Amino acid sequence: MGNKTGKNFFSQLWKRSSTNSSKFFLTIPSNEQIALETFLLVWLDPHVNTSDENRETQVKLRKVLTCLYTFDNVTTCEKWLKEYDANEKLILIVSGAYGNQIVPKVHYLPTIISIYVYCLDVNRNKTWSMDYSKVQSVVSDTDELLKQISMHQNNLENVEDSKALQTYSLDIKIASYTWYNLLLEILLSSDYLPSSSTFREFIQILREYCSNDEYGSSLITTFEKTYDSQDAVLWLTNDTPLVRFVNKALREQDINMLFVLRFLLIDIHKQLMKHQANSLHVFRIQQMMKSQMDHILANPGQILTFNGFLFASTDKNKLISTMKADDQFETVLVDIKATYRPGVASFAVLSDINSDISKQIGHEVLFMCDSIFRIGSLTLRNSIWVLELTLIGDNDLNELSKMKEQLKCDLNLCIISDLLHYCEKPDKAIAYCQRLSNELPKQHALMPRINKELSKTSRQTNSCK
Template sequence: MATQLTIVQPQNLETFMLIWLDSLVNKSEDNIDTKILLRKTINRLVAFEDMDKCIEYIKDQDEERIVLIVSGRLGQQAVPALHHLAHLIAIYVYCGDKKRHEIWTKEYIKIKGVIDDLKELIIQIQIDQTKRNEYKIDEPIPISYYTKTKKQNLTMNNDDFISSQLLLDCLSRMKPQSNEREQLIRLCKDEYLANEIGLNMIRDFEEKYSPDRAIWWLTRESFVCRVLNKAFQVTNIDLLYYFNFFIRDVRKQLELNKSSSRIRTYRAQIMSSKELRLLKLSIGEIISIDIFLFTIPSRERAIQILQESNVCHDLKRVLIEIDADPSHLNMKPFGDVTSLNYFTDVEVTLFMVGTIFHPVDISEENDITVIQMETCCEEDPSVKTILDAINAQDYEGKPNLLSLGYILSKMKKFYYAEKCYNQLLKEMPDDHYAMVSCYQGFGTIAMEKQEYDVSLQWYQKALDADKAKLKPDDPIIASDYNTLADIHVKKGEYTQAIESYTRALNVWIAAFGTEHLKVAKCYNKIGITYETQEKYLDAIDYYKKTVIIYHKTRCVGYPEIAKLYNHIASIYASIDKNTQALKYFNAALKILTKIHPFGHPEVVRTMKNIAATHEASGNAKEALVQFETIASIHRQLLPLNHPDVAEITDKMQRIFAQLNKNV
């Protein structure tokens, strides 16, 4: 007798999921045996006897691509409720009365067949799924968006885009750990339990994989591509980490086989209206395709693939047309991998995961949306910003677990960052730099979570370790004290903060002298802390020390100096020390008029502050002179109905009235 299959697991490692809705699905012995056979085609199979539970489950699985088998009786109610869902891509009606159910199923384009024989059902699903896997037309493409303009409609801000690029770059260049491959194989064996074909493929990979066959495995119809694609689609950090060795090997093969001349290549893709809308908004911007992107050289074949696909409701046929130029420096590799392909008779160009593209145009061609894209040139300022962020990661020569933890922390994936730090501490307990960096990493995560006491404990551990290893005047110790002070400020512990800032200051002075940027910034932080405590004269003393260093060393620009002068002046004005306030407002104005054009807002704002301070001091005539100068600027630059014009006019009228009253 056949044993019943365990049908529900917590996480699907593949893109596709097979759902079977039938009141007899777990009772008929034929059905139970069939489920085992179906898993050879789509590994994750979930069976339901209850229609309402099935409908609710399918609606919740919007990150999956679902293939549904449904009985004729239940299908008449379930299909109308589910057919509109974009993530439901195919339906098979398995029934005992084929002719009767063929009548109502004609209304639903996603129904691929009405079948009354289990063997025929298995074969049909296998054929259709093989086509889906070959061209991956139904699989979602994860895309990150970078806006050069100020569009607010895209899903990701630019910092997130750069973090995503850093993650992919790190994974593709990080030296694999000794047990990554074993962990991946163990995880996949658990996922494919009771799927003998899947397990045989995993054993084959375990025994025969070699780095020079990475692309061969990527293009083979196996768990490798299916699981890796899903990991990219949902950013499964554990899986991506386990696949690190494989991603690195694919990159190396692509580097060795990268194109030497410009090419035009095509990708057929089914997209939702939402995905297409985001791509339309990205015209003129920058995107990253965060998956290994397979394309073909034949436009006609790509269009044929699209025309053979059925779309409805929210789905659209999309032809992605790519112009790729390998002469662009610093770009990720791409190349013709036909000779490395598992299917050697299929021409394929492969783009490295995370390749950056510039969408240039979008048009309609019959019922197909054509998106023209080109690989990005490093001369583009936005691309340069991204590349600079990647190149700024020193990695101590090569990216490692510490690099990965840092990037994951920036992405606010704290659980995974902590896993990296914990693993590194286990592997390198005697490496001082790694140990302290992990302590600081834990401290940063705790600070981001606003767990300030925990953060203090970790940074204190880092400081203690550094003090035990380094010289007393090492700048690293000053940085440790500085961070401890920052945390005390966040806790409102200002006395402890100033104590730690002062210790940092003493170390930096010992290391760099009294006129260094680090010293100036520390003075500034002490000033801010005193100001927060409303100890204004103490704050001003430290701000003055800061500005003296700024002036002497030119370690910051004039705008920063003018900003600090204005701030000092504002504090003096707030405590009614108007003579000193005017001195610093005028010092700021002198700088601002040199570095900004006529009528610049910063210049006008400072002039307003000078006028207000004169008025507060009882110097109405001096205030009037300033307001008249501002009014003259407004007359030249602003329309008469501008609110700033009205504001200055009101102030001048008030002062005129005051002067006339005193006559």
């Protein structure tokens, strides 16, 4: 019962209604605002906020994607779209009359990845929209619109997952995956940071957002009282906004949000370790860019990492039956062999963790985030691309193994910021130092170095103004 209440909290809290151009944000300690999800909805219609039917449709749309901007004026919407420069990608829904006006002016914008014309006269609007490749569909039925956006959004999430796949040569001394792997080691272990209770921080973030919302505050209170660490994996197996939130943070290796989500990562890791499988042969469907496949074919024997959690299935044939062709991406059957030994990422059968987890195609086995694999063959078999992977661990990667041992010996948490600078990721390095400054006691031996790093950055920022 407690878990259902928790899931209900996220489902309801993040399906909040908005007017005009409102958006849901979480506020992190640095006062930087970030969007919860990778994809945002923008809806332009003269009656988007005044029609009862449209207001009901807004609620339904938020079941697909939480964040929705609404506009009832073409000029205002066009200006906003052209000035929008965040990393999130936009899905535009537009009425027929307004679509004919605005689509020619904004179709070129890289932030807009797809457009849906939601109108009464389908045939008329199909005529002009045929000239614009981003127009996915012209529909008049609300249920059909929701169905198409939902399917499209799932495909887009898969594409984003594929972009987070990274391949590396084994002879690279310091690969860019090293800092991320070490960061997760620090976040998951109790040996490095004073407290793992970021749950309270997460609650505080939500309370700040809902400070003037009595209903939202009551939902947060319910979640706070009923969250159970023993059911943490359940959060990943249900289609809630939290899943998209976690996936985005892991995909983008967002330092601040990884710290905030530390409690959840720890709880999931503990569940996987408790129910660790010995040996599994599993499969998953993965969309991959053609450039990624060309790189793998040209560079055999490399390693591949998944930034996020990895789901897989033991039922190869059932997975193959769900495969669909894609004009832009190759659909690949990933063949994974995993044997547990010290140093490899944890993995477990979901039904062993909790028998109440509903069985879904492709979601029977879970690997911990940042699993590392050795790439085997990539071959075309019976018109299906098959990529063979073998799970490997620290002992198979000498440099990573040495760094982890060194970290355990000297507890030098600044190794992450050093690696981030080495990998030319200064913004992440600063975010990491800011988090350490908040996490560590003021008398900690590393504080002088951390403060020096932050002070140096502050001077550089001021000199650029």
